[in-house]
């Protein structure tokens with residue numbers, strides 16, 4: 001399985017999604033996380049803590065050497081890919097995961113990405129709603145309604161401090177000492193299950 005996480009907007013949970021999908025796929029087989037963002041956020045995350053991640057993290061330039069040895073590959077990418085980059089991303093994976101927060105700006109950026117993908121004839125993508133506020137905030141429902149014709153994951157990723165702690169401490173979220181850490185991990189586990197079912 002080769003999964004790429006992408007999106008036009010910055011700060012919508014791409015790296016958080018890539019790291020935790022890599023955690024999920026590590027349970028199923030040898031997994032490689034390719035850091036395709038020049039900011040190196042995923043690499044930084046994996047190096048900050050003294051924990052061993054269950055997957056290997058390599059730079060995009062090292063991907064060709066490492067990828068044949070791995071069963072599952074997750075690629076994290078930078079925000080704002082241009083049309084050519086998006087085409088290369090979409091054609092270079094089994095599934096393009098497009099995280100979006102439920103706010104109007106992020107949804108607008110997502111719709112632009114989808115326009116481009118449709119014009120490229122790509123249909124191997126799925127949208128993931130992230131950083132969802134707890135009820136009674138209705139933004140997620142409104143976003144879901146606006147995107148109802150599109151391939152959306154049933155699972156939504158809740159907005160939880162545990163993710164920020166995880167990135168700060170350089171560990172996967174299930175290793176964070178926070179009462180919501182297990183719930184945070186279960187959200188990404190659910191997404192993983194949706195991908196593999």
Ligand SMILES: Nc1ncnc2c1ncn2[C@@H]1O[C@H](COP(=O)(O)OP(=O)(O)OP(=O)(O)O)[C@@H](O)[C@H]1O
Pocket residue numbers: 009010011012013014015016017037039041077078079130131132157158159160161163164165167
């Ligand atoms: N579900 C969540 N709940 C709360 N905070 C989150 C969640 N997902 C991500 N975050 C936090 O939001 C910030 C942005 O997340 P992340 O780095 O994953 O986004 P990104 O799309 O990769 O950003 P960039 O475009 O800069 O690469 C980080 O501080 C991260 O810890």
Ligand SMILES: [Mg+2]
Pocket residue numbers: 014015016037041076077
């Ligand atoms: Mg990122």
